Amino acid sequence: MWIREQLAELSRNHGGYDLQVHALLLPAGLDEIILNRCKQLQITEPVNPLQVSIEELFPDPEIRAHALQRVQLLHKGDLHSYLHALVSKERDSLTGNSATIMDLIHICSQKLGRRNLRVVSNYNANEVDFWIPGLSLGIEVRDAISPNDCEDLLPILQNTNSSKKTRFLAVVCPDDLSDLMFHQWREIEKSDNLSNLSVIRIGDLGVYLDKLTEMMKEG
Numbered sequence: 001m002w003i004r005e006q007l008a009e010l011s012r013n014h015g016g017y018d019l020q021v022h023a024l025l026l027p028a029g030l031d032e033i034i035l036n037r038c039k040q041l042q043i044t045e046p047v048n049p050l051q052v053s054i055e056e057l058f059p060d061p062e063i064r065a066h067a068l069q070r071v072q073l074l075h076k077g078d079l080h081s082y083l084h085a086l087v088s089k090e091r092d093s094l095t096g097n098s099a100t101i102m103d104l105i106h107i108c109s110q111k112l113g114r115r116n117l118r119v120v121s122n123y124n125a126n127e128v129d130f131w132i133p134g135l136s137l138g139i140e141v142r143d144a145i146s147p148n149d150c151e152d153l154l155p156i157l158q159n160t161n162s163s164k165k166t167r168f169l170a171v172v173c174p175d176d177l178s179d180l181m182f183h184q185w186r187e188i189e190k191s192d193n194l195s196n197l198s199v200i201r202i203g204d205l206g207v208y209l210d211k212l213t214e215m216m217k218e219g
Contacts, residue, residue, distance in 0.1 A: 006024050010022050101141065101143040104202055108129070108172060108202070108205060118133060118134055126159050127156065135209070136168060137170065138157075138170070139170045140157065140170070141172045142172070143174055154188065154194075157171075166196060169198070170208065171200075172201075172205055173199065174201070174202060175202055182199075186199045
């Protein structure tokens with residue numbers, strides 16, 4: 001932080017900096033400061049038989065040193081807070097608006113698993129991502145659809161209808177699509193031989209599955 005401050009001051013004073021010209025004057029006692037900081041970074045939580053050591057958590061020395069530095073800078077040496085923040089960030093990425101294709105697939109799997117639906121997962125080029133026999137439902141997960149994607153997607157959906165004799169088809173998309181983009185995606189529902197297709201946002205998948213379950217119970 002001190003180096004960053006010094007560089008920022010050089011930039012303000014000189015409109016930039018060149019360390020071959022603008023030398024940094026190191027503060028007195030720097031060795032002692034660094035030594036104290038290193039000792040602080042090595043402090044771990046009290047020994048607990050149920051607790052994993054920092055060495056076991058981060059066996060790679062470089063990753064461990066980076067983690068310890070982040071713990072000190074961001075969480076005042078509290079390793080638990082750091083790990084909690086990492087897990088929270090991962091959870092938010094999975095459930096938030098910026099989910100990647102693998103995040104979306106993971107969320108779909110979770111929603112299907114919570115409803116105890118048997119799932120056949122396929123990631124072959126000519127098959128949808130998920131086949132749910134109990135609902136006669138095929139699900140394809142996409143994080144983006146371009147005109148070229150549509151050319152690839154429609155045959156996959158049509159092949160699924162033909163090979164699986166599906167009652168329902170769904171294309172699942174991210175939550176953060178604008179309404180305009182979402183309605184553009186829904187244009188594929190009008191394609192020939194896809195009258196059973198629904199394009200839905202990932203956040204609405206649970207409700208969609210529950211409705212299909214009720215429909216199947218009613219006959």
